[in-house]
Amino acid sequence: MAYMHIGKDFVPPDVVGKVTGRIKYSEDYSREGMVYARLLTSPVPHGRVVNIDAAEALAMDGVFGILTADDVYPDGEPQSPGLKVLTNEPTLVGEPILAIAAIDEKTAETAMAKISLTIERLPFVLDPLDSLEAGGADAYTGGNTFVFREGFAQEKWTTDQVASFRSGNEPTAEAQQSWAYGDLEAGFASSDFIHETVFSTAGYPHMSMEPRSAMAYWENGKCYLHGTSQSLSAIAEEMAGIVGVPLEDFVFINEATGGGFGQRARAGSIPSMAIPAKLSQKINRPVMMRVTREEEFTIGGARQGLQGWIKVGFRANGTMAAMDLYCISDNGGKGGGGDANSAAAGVSALYQTEAMRFRNSSIGTNTGHRGAQRGPGENQIMAIMAPIMDKAAEQLGVDRLEIRKLNAAQNGDVSGQRSEPFTSAYMPEALELAAKQFGWEEKKGRARQTNGSKVRGFGIGQGYHNAGRSGMDGIIRLMPSGRLQIHNGVGNLGTYSYASTSRAAAEVLKMPWENCDVITGRTDRHLPITSPQDGSNSIFTNTRTCYGAAQDLLGKMKEIAAMDLGGNPADYDIDGARIHQIADNTVGMSYAEVAQRGMELGGKYTGEAELPEELNTLTQLSVSRLAGSALMGIYHDPRHNNNPPGFAVCLTEIELDKETGKFQILDMVNIAECGTVVHPQGLANQLRGGAVWGIGLSALERHLYDPQNGLPASSGFWQSKIPTYLDTPLNIGTGWVDLPDPENPVGARGIGEPSMGSVSAALNAAISDALGGHLFDAAPVTTDMIINHLADVSSKAVPLAQNNFRG
Template identity: 50%
Template sequence: DLVFINEATGGGFGSKIGPYPTMSVTGNFSRILNRPVQLRITREQEFYIGSARSGIQGWIKIGVRENGKVCAVDLAIVNDGGATGGGSGNSSAQHTTVCLQPEAMRYRGISVYTNTTPRGAQRGPGQNEMAAVLAPMTDKIAAEVGVDRVAFRRLNALRSDGFQGGSQGPVTSSFIAEALDQGRLAFDWDTREAQSKDLGSGKKRGLGVGIGYHGAGGRGYDGLLKMGTDGTLHIHSGVGNLGTYSYAANCRAAAEAMQIPWENCEIHRGRTDRHLPHSSGQGGSNTVFTHGRAMWVAAEDMMAKMKEIAAMDLGGAPGDYEIGGERVFNSSDPSQGLTYAQTAQRAIELGGKFDGQEYPDDINPITQLATQGLAGTGLIGVAKDNIPGQGQPPGNIVGFCEIELDTDTGKIGIVDYAAVADCGTVVHPKNFDNSMRGGMVWGVGLTNLERHVYDPQNGLPANTGLYQNKPPTNMDVPVDTIQQAVNIPDPQSPIGARGIGEPTQGAMAAALASAIRDALDGHMFNTAPTTTDMIIDHLAGNEYSTKSLKTNTF
């Protein structure tokens, strides 16, 4: 009897995964008043009650052979878990394995409670903050062994036969080396690297390169489709809408498999009474891999049923038939066939598995209810993603950045930025560009601007407004940037795609941190963000504070 409505979630980027206790206030008031209630929270209040990225304090030692191959890493992390004790140190260690592929590694981590803002997931939790601090250290090691910074990363970064995380688990594919090669050319790294760093008038040039990474997909979810008697393909999706419309991009996998024009498709989403299948949460950069697979297996089920119906009515075996032009037809005699609309009508007449009255035993109970709701209305395609394969689908992005640093003011101007994604096949070029640029802007905030500072005694936030904690805007990034993809299909996705929602931030955060070190002749701040006052203090020979557990990383 309960209908859950979630037409538009809005940008959450992890902070909306867990419930806020304050969410219950509006629901209770609405129940008492019997009318809609809206809760408004100011930016200052958000610093008190919102879910912030977990801060980290860490220590790392990296051993490298003379040829530049990383042989050992020793990493220890203490997470500032706030009032909830959340931490993402394991993910930070995982990022390290992806970037360095050490022959041996020890990781130790702990999360502590503090009397500060609750902590939770934020875009690329663990991986992105580690990207910002690991990149300058990687540059330092490369310099020690006399290896070009891009070449050093190419030598050590994850490949398709490599591993990720403490379990040393496999990946579906990884082409970071190809992304580095492509980005090196697109950014013209070699030419820029040969230029003078001194620009005159107190300005210094800095070049940086970095890697962003996040696990980008899951398995085992359900797809649900209906072919209507008018020939319309009804695509049912439980994927939410964060404003990126990825739910629609995922649905295109079903349309492609069925070889049906997008104009003849209708998406059903946002309300449980629209008969939605069991779907993943829209987090973890996972939906294009996860639900591209789920949509595909549902389409395969629908195609198999179409061919079976055609064989019943027209003779022969199901294997004698194929689809195309919104028809199922005999391969040896294309004039013998049925339209999609006709197969839908026949499915209703035949009943059973064809119109959804019967369904696979392995689909989720949520999908079972959705299928029951559609039964008798058309030809139903429903299946669980049981596509063979193993390993984590990684989202990898390489970023290249050039900055102009003013040694008089400590201000940083980003001159140019190029990023190349290893995300398999690009499904939606416009959304790809938007995600790449949007994450780039977030990366500037992580590395240079958005600092959380708390009163060490009472845990009260000291930066409660836009001035003290400035989010980056279009004024902080170049108008024109380069966004490219390697475009090598992932072998475990029927549409070849992997996600990139989160590592877009990490790539810029890493490249910008690398560029700051380069502009300052190798100086290491060992912190993120590196803010203007810290740069000024360094140039003036003063100390700057990054005392343990008194400064959050983001």
């Protein structure tokens, strides 16, 4: 289909501000009379605050006040393991206990040193298995796990059960969570090759470049909060609740966010933003809270670590007959995420196994705050699965590309616990495109070729994430000037989705982009509700709402034209500047004229009547404040059917030096299967950025904690090393299948997370290939692990633990 905007590159409105430094992040703002907050954080991994004596600090010149958990939670702290604004019951080192405000940060720091904090140490644990053992410490005061709607609980295995699992056997304890489909027993019975192993994947911090600094002030009873998030309007209601102010009196300002990756999607994962808001309310001054890199490490979130056991059966032709997956998820110090379940859904979607069983137990540890991180679960398990697929291919004599095609998701296929159909799926096409672009047939013969100490390895990886939601709202306005204002609450974290999804509205109205304004950046610009910008959903979800709002506006334009110029609405068409009769295009009105006429008519044309009944609370508030200002398109998006997948395929070639254990990525292509391409440059950025993240997962990143004191040892960029220019290939090839999805009006689906999983899988497979098919069954595979394997000492060496039993 020929589009005017969809599939075309454009200059997003904020990019010039990014290259000139003019765009403002939360810490770049200031306010007259602003004072500064510093945090006093927990020095212990698990404790209970017994007493806070701040008298001496509060008596200092230039100190304005403190905020404690008692101020924030006068009725007691919420009984959940989730991240709190402040706490008297810290469950990880660095958790904020109080904030102090002063004329400057130096004074605040000096005052903080005068606070006497009495804290009772409690037992702590770093490995879920240690907690599962009888007598092992519990991460939380009420137990080592949290059961939804039931509260804290304690889960223990017998000593034999823990020892058996540590020895590499299938866990025998009953899991907290399980689901299954198909005949597992029959699947394994019919298998010609079965691989069974324990595995582990490391947790690691998000490390967004922008620390989560925030500034707040109150004016005329309203709270203005300059914060950081990946979901602008979706944050507002929950954040207002955390601050304790009605939604109509809360203004969230967030023009740009310096990275999110899952951990800034929802207010509950960034409650620290409420600290300057509450402190400002208490001392009646604007408060800036600058967050340091160390603090960002602690409260900035981390990927869940997984350890588990997996058994996979293949038939002689390479089809996957059965899969059995048991995970023990590291929930960290503040609850956790759903990584294990997503991992299971991911392997079901990607490999279309005929029978499957999934079991999982989530156990707390006194380590970083865990939560969703780019492709949570799917991207870890794909790194484990890809080498297993290669081993099966080798054992069964099937080509490595072919075994993936044999098991690939296609239109009409289903996946997951509920066997939900895909909205569309073109994985075989993605594999073929990736192979062609990479030159698989020409290159694959070089696998395992040596040159001195160096050896070549090839990897094929696939990524998946459910990539689309619905049920949100859209607001657009045709102004009396004839310009189109597209209100978009997606949030600005670097995907440019706030702008690219807005182009669906411009597309419907055939509006030149230079005549469009994207209204975003702060909630008092009256934004519609959007889904949190996580789960790769934005491009699917918000093209639906923008498209729907534009259709609503177009219908109103046609009604007005017919009313004033005669005929029926169906007799009219638009050309981007005028609405005119189809039969005689000289009879018409300019966009400005129709907008002005709509304002004269009022009522449903200007958002004052006949609103969609299902509009979300925030959208209702925004519409009520915009009512009468323009000819408006207002839309509530109904629910879509089935599962819109995002798929990606990566092929890579590496050269691994057996003397040093280091490898260099020689070639890499990362291909998207995400429906119609909306914004090619943005998509290429997601494929390249996802690739860099995949390299981090497979080769570099991990949490490290001191086992004696529970202190984090990887709170910096170089200690929990994220990939740099020199860890990534000189070029990352990109491409896309570009076939439309039927559940989206422009055919689009998301891609941000699968673009990482494909690379984590391919790279782990390539390392395995270079080492003759050795399976580490772990991620990351670090240099020391490779060297230890080559020296045949891997079973003895555990110097660089991933905080789990396998070292």
